[in-house]
Amino acid sequence: MLSKPNRKEVARKRHYRLRRRLTGSTERPRLSVYRSGKHIYAQIIDDVRSITLAAASTQDKELRTASGANVDAARRVGELLADRAQAAGVTTVVFDRGGFLYHGRIAALADAARGKGLDF
Numbered sequence: 001m002l003s004k005p006n007r008k009e010v011a012r013k014r015h016y017r018l019r020r021r022l023t024g025s026t027e028r029p030r031l032s033v034y035r036s037g038k039h040i041y042a043q044i045i046d047d048v049r050s051i052t053l054a055a056a057s058t059q060d061k062e063l064r065t066a067s068g069a070n071v072d073a074a075r076r077v078g079e080l081l082a083d084r085a086q087a088a089g090v091t092t093v094v095f096d097r098g099g100f101l102y103h104g105r106i107a108a109l110a111d112a113a114r115g116k117g118l119d120f
Helices: 007-019 071-087 105-115
Strands: 030-035 040-046 051-057 094-096
Touching: 030 105, 040 071, 040 105, 051 071, 071 105
Parallel strands: 030 094
Antiparallel strands: 030 040, 040 051
16 A cells, blocks of 8 residues: 655755756845744755855744744845845846745745845
């Protein structure tokens, strides 16, 4: 009898399926998002040079609050990431949702980053 795959395994497979066609270049780096149960992390990666250009998470000193696992915290991470990206000279990115559904915290982060001037 086959066992039911767990959520992490299914998300990992979705992420690999996405990453086959998504890569970040020097002109258009990849905005990668990871959502855990308690926090949300985002970074802008140049896959050609294998470097992180900008990063933000709910564990940053400026964003530490009672909870990092809500839509409001994700929105603040998106705004901070967009500010840091513009300081690094990045204006356009490719969005990598990391195998997570584009809903809730992931969508809030993306919308906030777009609102602050990041183009994707």
